[in-house]
Amino acid sequence: MFKIPFLDLPPLRGAAGAVRLPGSKSISNRVLLLAALSEGKTVVRDLLASDDTAVMLDALRALGCGVWNEGDAVVIDGLGGRLRAREAKLFLGNAGTAMRPLTAALALLAATQGASFEVSGVARMHERPIGDLVDALRGLGCEIDDLGNAGYPPLRLRGPSTLALDAPVRVRGDVSSQFLTALLLALPLVAEHDIRVEVIGELISKPYIEITLALLERFGIAVKREGWEAFIIPAASRYRSPGEVFVEGDASSASYFVGLGAIAATDAPIRIEGVGSESLQGDVRFIEAAAAMGAQIKTGPNWLEVRRGAWPLKGITLDCNHIPDAAMTLTVMALYADGATTLTNIASWRVKETDRIAAMAAELRKLGATVDEGPDWIRVEPLKDWKAAAIHTYDDHRVAMCFSLAAFNGLVTDAAVPVRILEPHCVAKTFPDYFETLFGVVIANAADVPVITIDGPTASGKGTLADEVGKALGFGVLDSGALYRVAGLAARRAGLNLDDGDAVAAIVPTLQLRFGDGHVFLGQEDVSARLRAEATGLLASQVAVHPQVRKALHQLQLDFRRLPGLVADGRDMGTAIFPDASLKVFLIASAATRAERRHKQLISKGISANIDSLREDLEARDERDKNRSASPLVPAQDAQLLDNSALTIEASVDQVLDWWQQRRPF
Numbered sequence: 202m203f204k205i206p207f208l209d210l211p212p213l214r215g216a217a218g219a220v221r222l223p224g225s226k227s228i229s230n231r232v233l234l235l236a237a238l239s240e241g242k243t244v245v246r247d248l249l250a251s252d253d254t255a256v257m258l259d260a261l262r263a264l265g266c267g268v269w270n271e272g273d274a275v276v277i278d279g280l281g282g283r284l285r286a287r288e289a290k291l292f293l294g295n296a297g298t299a300m301r302p303l304t305a306a307l308a309l310l311a312a313t314q315g316a317s318f319e320v321s322g323v324a325r326m327h328e329r330p331i332g333d334l335v336d337a338l339r340g341l342g343c344e345i346d347d348l349g350n351a352g353y354p355p356l357r358l359r360g361p362s363t364l365a366l367d368a369p370v371r372v373r374g375d376v377s378s379q380f381l382t383a384l385l386l387a388l389p390l391v392a393e394h395d396i397r398v399e400v401i402g403e404l405i406s407k408p409y410i411e412i413t414l415a416l417l418e419r420f421g422i423a424v425k426r427e428g429w430e431a432f433i434i435p436a437a438s439r440y441r442s443p444g445e446v447f448v449e450g451d452a453s454s455a456s457y458f459v460g461l462g463a464i465a466a467t468d469a470p471i472r473i474e475g476v477g478s479e480s481l482q483g484d485v486r487f488i489e490a491a492a493a494m495g496a497q498i499k500t501g502p503n504w505l506e507v508r509r510g511a512w513p514l515k516g517i518t519l520d521c522n523h524i525p526d527a528a529m530t531l532t533v534m535a536l537y538a539d540g541a542t543t544l545t546n547i548a549s550w551r552v553k554e555t556d557r558i559a560a561m562a563a564e565l566r567k568l569g570a571t572v573d574e575g576p577d578w579i580r581v582e583p584l585k586d587w588k589a590a591a592i593h594t595y596d597d598h599r600v601a602m603c604f605s606l607a608a609f610n611g612l613v614t615d616a617a618v619p620v621r622i623l624e625p626h627c628v629a630k631t632f633p634d635y636f637e638t639l640f641g642v643v644i645a646n647a648a649d650v651p652v653i654t655i656d657g658p659t660a661s662g663k664g665t666l667a668d669e670v671g672k673a674l675g676f677g678v679l680d681s682g683a684l685y686r687v688a689g690l691a692a693r694r695a696g697l698n699l700d701d702g703d704a705v706a707a708i709v710p711t712l713q714l715r716f717g718d719g720h721v722f723l724g725q726e727d728v729s730a731r732l733r734a735e736a737t738g739l740l741a742s743q744v745a746v747h748p749q750v751r752k753a754l755h756q757l758q759l760d761f762r763r764l765p766g767l768v769a770d771g772r773d774m775g776t777a778i779f780p781d782a783s784l785k786v787f788l789i790a791s792a793a794t795r796a797e798r799r800h801k802q803l804i805s806k807g808i809s810a811n812i813d814s815l816r817e818d819l820e821a822r823d824e825r826d827k828n829r830s831a832s833p834l835v836p837a838q839d840a841q842l843l844d845n846s847a848l849t850i851e852a853s854v855d856q857v858l859d860w861w862q863q864r865r866p867f
């Protein structure tokens with residue numbers, strides 16, 4: 202998704218259909234590191250393409266690994282345990298799954314082979330603890346410098362130094378399970394003898410350790426274990442690439458669609474492809490929590506189907522230590538429940554991308570909810586009186602995705618409100634096209650989908666303004682003039698008399714029109730450039746006078762009203778096509794200004810033009826558009842007039858966005 206400052210979700214009313222999940226973040230980054238430490242090539246399929254995997258791939262490249270694409274797969278040519286670069290500065294964003302394991306692996310490699318590496322991240326990464334891992338590595342003899350606050354990144358890992366591997370390696374397990382994961386992934390590098398890793402404190406997020414162990418096994422390392430207290434990496438362990446690895450869909454990402462099904466899939470289920478009963482990831486157990494809240498769930502080896510069961514949902518009390526990430530979704534589902542929902546044993550939320558207990562509590566309260574929180578728990582009451590709220594997302598993908606489920610409030614209240622998600626692009630951490638995927642399976646009333654209309658005479662800059670406003674809001678854009686231009690062009694090509702309204706209208710339903718990425722296709726032909734020609738504009742204004750033609754194009758235009766919203770430009774968008782639009786703008790640039798703009802535009806394309814005749818053409822076209830009896834060019838009564846003659850495009854866009862903000866309830 203384009204970087205927009207906020208995304209407004211109108212009230213959503215239902216859900217049905219299938220989604221394919223992006224690859225698991227946890228599996229993706231573990232596989233990448235294991236492939237990098239192995240000898241030879243590993244073909245990784247269905248890898249998650251996101252911010253967190255991008256920083257890992259960049260790091261591997263900087264370390265001298267071969268990294269390339271083959272079709273949809275990513276191929277890693279591993280180091281085989283031998284450093285190719287002895288110095289590197291690695292920026293790891295906010296990816297804990299890159300920071301922790303790379304720190305361990307590079308500290309050990311620097312110690313045994315001599316090197317100096319720096320690892321750093323975004324500001325929040327420098328507030329996320331790593332001290333317990335660093336202590337464990339220093340205990341082994343690794344040289345690690347704190348480059349910022351002790352116990353937090355950034356760090357320098359240097360060597361050579363002598364490692365002491367005879368005594369057990371002891372690491373705390375009660376702050377982040379990633380410290381143990383990091384050691385388990387990295388210690389096979391130096392396992393000349395058995396290495397024993399002992400966990401201090403109660404190990405949290407155990408399912409993530411299961412993922413680590415299963416993937417180590419895939420790469421040839423059979424870790425022995427004593428319950429959750431101790432793990433032994435056998436002597437002479439060596440990473441062996443399995444050749445090819447398939448990454449499962451992300452089970453944490455599945456939670457939003459499981460929640461969606463539980464709340465809104467009343468007729469057909471939501472089908473989720475990529476995770477299922479055979480999944481390695483602990484977060485699939487989220488489905489048990491969702492079922493306890495009332496969801497009806499069917500599972501297959503790598504799919505789930507979810508529909509609404511109990512309604513309202515049932516409030517639950519649950520220890521969520523085993524599903525720390527997915528459990529956040531329960532706090533929004535809790536708004537639709539019949540009683541309070543209490544989640545316990547979630548202290549780790551406080552050291553994730555943000556302090557997630559504080560974040561969820563604060564944002565749920567903005568919707569009107571009653572929320573209590575403690576050091577390691579949160580309780581959410583059902584919500585009756587919903588408020589339109591702008592949800593701060595703390596650069597935390599999961600906060601953004603969770604709150605999309607708040608847009609279904611119209612299912613429990615007559616006074617449905619929209620939900621504004623601030624900085625929605627933060628979903629790129631794990632699910633770059635989350636909102637597009639969501640919009641593909643949700644149902645909205647057309648009347649709830651916001652429309653901004655921009656009408657005005659020819660060459661008034663409607664198209665550019667509509668495109669820019671659409672980009673700023675993440676809305677789709679309808680260039681209705683293009684439809685009249687296509688109709689005119691097709692009628693001319695068919696040899697029709699353009700004054701014969703019935704004949705021109707009759708070919709409209711036969712047009713094989715397709716719109717994509719700012720291009721218009723008629724059958725197989727890309728007619729975009731053709732449509733923009735002055736001559737085609739004249740054909741358009743000729744066919745546009747016929748009520749039959751306007752009628753034939755009516756539904757086609759309504760079909761553009763899709764989530765999350767539409768900016769429609771033309772002559773009668775505010776008067777005839779979208780009379781209920783929430784904002785109507787009418788441009789009134791003078792004929793002289795418009796002629797000048799068109800002149801510049803043509804000259805810049807190397808087309809010679811004469812200002813005076815351009816102006817005459819414009820005025821003739823204005824006359825025809827204004828004076829025709831069918832939908833003449835007039836401002837809607839409730840339109841905002843915008844004279845952009847003396848305005849830059851940025852200033853016009855700002856003005857329209859300003860009017861838009863004033864009309865929104867946030």
Ligand code: DC
Pocket residue numbers: 659660681682683685686738741742745770771772773774822826
């Ligand atoms: O906006 P444009 O220049 O692409 O429009 C071409 C012609 O199509 C314009 O002269 C009038 C007609 N038109 C219309 O009648 N109603 C619209 N909504 C859009 C365009």
